[in-house]
Amino acid sequence: MTKEAVIEVIKKNIAANSDDIDAAGIDPQKSMKDYGANSLDMIEVVSTSMRELKIKVPRSELTDINNIDQLADKFLEYVNKGNG
């Protein structure tokens, strides 16, 4: 799986979790917070994305993630090693 594909999964779930965001307009260099997501929204997006990617990244490894691009890197690391 490519990083672009991982980003698409995340973008799709951000859009699905919000009434007024279009996936195409999401910039990976921004954080979910920039798109109005609160911490509960972020848990939802991260969980649904991990479920779709069939990975399980400990939440404790996500505390330093600052934007969607970094989240995709972390997800890709787990996709490539075949889950946690």
Added chain:
Amino acid sequence: MADKALSYSLADFFFNDSPDVLTPPSDFQSWIENPNVQSAMRFFGQQLLAAPRAGTEVLSSIDGSRRKVINMTSYNYLGLSSHPEVIQAAKDALDRYGLGASGAPLLSGTFDLHVEFARRLAEFKQKEDCLLYSSGLGGNVGAIQGLLRKGDYLVLDEKCHKSLVDGGTLSMAKMLFFSHNDPSSLEAMLEKCKGKRVLVAFEGVYSMDGDLVRLPEILKVCEHYKAATYIDEAHSTLMFGPNGRGVAEHFGLEHEMGVSFGTLSKSFGGVGGFVCSNARIIAYLKGYSSPWNFSCAPSPPVVAGAMKALEVATRDSTLRDALWKNVAYLKKGLLDLKLDLGQSESQVIPIIIGSSGEKLFQFAWEIQKRGLFLQPVDFPAVPADSRRFRISVSSQFTREQMDTALTIIEDVIAKGLRA
């Protein structure tokens, strides 16, 4: 996952992939049965065998033995849970009214005791009226759920208690979180909900860090945006302010608070919650706050005991003076040990260990073995890089108990962190 089980936490199993609702997530069972996780979990839910006084006894889960301990974990900040006058008032009420209220408040659950205590709490908090809840969590959930509707906004400090978040979820209001105690972040959030009905929620003392709300600055922003305010004084009522009315009184701003919430389980030494505000909104909440009108009213002996606790704690400043003297003594001792106490300004004093879950639980084991009941606080309750112990100071601590505790903390935590 087995090789790094302690990297995972309860935060990782919230969403359940199992097709059967009555079966936990497939990997939850293997995680919870992992020996390292089992070892960490032993600290939670340990049994106290006596009242939560400064000196008590626990059935220690670490080795199954009964152990006399210095208790620095219970919320019994003023020692009122076992104060002789409080116990007597509860006993008298038990004889007169029995154990339970046997009804919801609107039907048969309202006793003269409930009405009198609510009146006294409203007067104490300088508000027009008050609702009593059987639980503190229920009070926050019920007030928020009763006040807000879909289309409204709940703007919370990011360190607010789960009960406020759960109330927001149940209300269907849109929730926005502002960075902890940051007026400019609050301003940015309030910009997003201009023209809407908005409630801003914050706490007097934040329960995991012990710092105070920056009330003058936060309030200034709320007033600019004409947002209603909700202060949760669970960890500050009876302790802060010239009359013990809380952090809002401490800042001289209690009349500016739209809603003042408190619990009866901490400094009051009982269990329950109360919501004080203007009489019209309290009358409205009686119709729409489910944890109030769909729950049995608070137990009469608990109400009588808590009402006596209010009297004992406010007839003079003896108990809170003793508390602050102990806070100053312990804090100085801990700072002399060069420990990281975060930004604590209250009787809640964290000792921040850092990111190592292994160290946290190793220290916890040693501490308890030495006779100090001081529970570890792990991620996700606190950030993964600031796992900690959290001291709840009590007015009941003797100098000897504090010195013994400081010696244990020095030997185990201070030396352990330097090793």
